[in-house]
Amino acid sequence: MALIDIDRERGLLTVEFQGLDKLWTFKSRLEIPLAHVRGATHDPGMAREPKGIRVGGTHFPGVITAGRFRHDGERLFWDVKNPDKAVVIELADAETYDRLVIEVDDPRATVALVEQAVSHR
Template identity: 65%
Template sequence: MALIAVDRARGTLTVQLTGLDRLWALKSRVEVPLTQVRGATHDPGMVHERKGTKLGGTHMPGVITAGRFRRDGELAFWAVRKPADAVVIELTEGAPYSRLVIGTADPRATVALVEQAIAAA
């Protein structure tokens, strides 16, 4: 599971991985400037799409997808266990990833948090 936080003063969005997800993803946090966040959606079906080449992390279909994956020249960061919890955060060109696919405890609240943050930025 991941915690998503927005720091408006610093203008950043932070994804903090918790528990064993840190181990599976080989990363404990991802931070991106709010100016590089295009939007967020709750998308349970995303976990069924092709991931691409794993560049570090874990992929056990139906169990967990965590880490960095390259597909069609784009780099994405994944940290999802349950498809129903998947939130997709789309990032702009120049960001460290093209998208973040993150499992959160409350996907709808996470989407609202991200959308409000970029609207205020």
């Protein structure tokens, strides 16, 4: 699971990976400029979509999808074990990823946090 936070002073969306997710994703944190964040949705169905090609990370179907993937020309970053808690963060002008698909503790609160930050840029 991951914690998502907004740092308005630095203009960043941060994703902090917890526990073993650091191992599965090969990352401890991501920092995305808020200017590159288009929005977020709670999308449990996204976790059931084809993942594409794993570039780095872990994928055991039905158990965990974590790390970097490429699908239909998109660069995706995944960290999902429980699809019901998946949040999709759409990015624009991103240098590294087009979308983040992240499992969070409270998807609705996370979407509200991201959407509020995007609307107040």
